[in-house]
Amino acid sequence: MHRQTALITGCSSGFGKLIATTFHDNDWNVIATMRSPEQETDLASGEHMLATRLDVNDSQSIEAAFSAGEAEFGFIDTVVNNAGYGGYGLFEQASESDMRSMFETNLFGPINIMRVALPKMRASGTGTIINVTSMAGHMALPGNSIYSASKHAMVGLTEAMALEYRPLGIRIFSVAPGAYPTTRFTANTDKRIDEGDAELVAYSNRLREQINSVGAQMASESGKIADPQEVADRVYACATSEMPIHSPTGADAEMLIAMMGQDNRQDFLDRIGTMLVPGN
Numbered sequence: 001m002h003r004q005t006a007l008i009t010g011c012s013s014g015f016g017k018l019i020a021t022t023f024h025d026n027d028w029n030v031i032a033t034m035r036s037p038e039q040e041t042d043l044a045s046g047e048h049m050l051a052t053r054l055d056v057n058d059s060q061s062i063e064a065a066f067s068a069g070e071a072e073f074g075f076i077d078t079v080v081n082n083a084g085y086g087g088y089g090l091f092e093q094a095s096e097s098d099m100r101s102m103f104e105t106n107l108f109g110p111i112n113i114m115r116v117a118l119p120k121m122r123a124s125g126t127g128t129i130i131n132v133t134s135m136a137g138h139m140a141l142p143g144n145s146i147y148s149a150s151k152h153a154m155v156g157l158t159e160a161m162a163l164e165y166r167p168l169g170i171r172i173f174s175v176a177p178g179a180y181p182t183t184r185f186t187a188n189t190d191k192r193i194d195e196g197d198a199e200l201v202a203y204s205n206r207l208r209e210q211i212n213s214v215g216a217q218m219a220s221e222s223g224k225i226a227d228p229q230e231v232a233d234r235v236y237a238c239a240t241s242e243m244p245i246h247s248p249t250g251a252d253a254e255m256l257i258a259m260m261g262q263d264n265r266q267d268f269l270d271r272i273g274t275m276l277v278p279g280n
């Protein structure tokens with residue numbers, strides 16, 4: 001049987017590494033992209049695995065990674081936009097450059113990738129794109145306004161593009177994780193908490209404590225530690241089976257998004273798609 005190929009961004013850690021391993025374990029060719037492949041030890045290039053450099057903010061590195069992947073494996077069937085970062089902080093604790101950098105990576109990064117992938121997929125009349133968004137892309141989280149804004153943009157972009165590209169044979173999905181203990185994501189989160197004047201710092205610390213305590217309570221009520229492999233499995237399911245456009249993933253995300261009454265959203269989107277998008 002034809003072995004399919006996936007290109008994944010942000011494979012140096014967290015979900016990206018697990019997504020790469022999951023596809024590889026399921027007999028896919030994997031182009032595991034990362035900013036510093038020379039430091040990578042787990043996902044070394046080998047049989048059906050190409051570990052190669054790609055910075056989502058560097059167009060040349062994107063073109064080079066696609067070319068290297070195509071030279072090795074041929075057509076790239078699935079692209080996973082996973083690279084991104086978060087960070088706790090009040091709106092005023094972020095500088096303009098912090099805000100622009102976050103949008104560059106979390107929104108324009110996937111846009112840069114999709115602008116390269118889509119013409120190739122359209123020429124083949126097939127392909128799948130999976131965007132790792134966030135629960136924060138469906139419900140805005142205090143203390144995460146810029147991150148929430150970047151992920152809301154990604155959720156909106158994905159939703160419109162999923163409908164737009166469906167008649168052209170290209171499937172586009174959002175996998176929206178809740179909170180997961182991926183080490184770097186968690187380690188980097190609080191670096192702005194002590195920025196700004198005394199009022200901001202005191203309020204930011206109080207808000208953080210409250211968020212941590214609600215998070216801990218939800219985790220203890222659910223009775224299990226969120227396993228990041230769930231996200232990798234959901235991404236793989238999108239690549240290989242019929243799935244809704246939006247996949248909230250994790251007990252917290254599923255519960256909070258259902259609380260927002262979005263559980264019938266797929267029916268709504270199907271109606272909008274039928275109403276507005278001509279068939280091919």
Ligand SMILES: NC(=O)c1ccc[n+]([C@@H]2O[C@H](COP(=O)([O-])OP(=O)(O)OC[C@H]3O[C@@H](n4cnc5c(N)ncnc54)[C@H](OP(=O)(O)O)[C@@H]3O)[C@@H](O)[C@H]2O)c1
Pocket residue numbers: 009010011012013014015016034035036054055056057082083084085086105109132133134135176177178179180181182183184185186
């Ligand atoms: N963990 C969570 O609770 C959670 C929840 C919802 C959504 N998410 C989303 O899940 C995705 C993966 O996060 P994670 O939790 O696995 O965190 P992570 O372990 O910090 O991984 C993030 C990955 O993105 C890469 N990256 C950052 N900027 C990049 C750039 N400019 N170009 C290429 N790669 C870049 C990092 O590479 P370097 O090693 O080079 O920095 C790293 O490989 C992100 O989009 C994040 O927003 C995470």
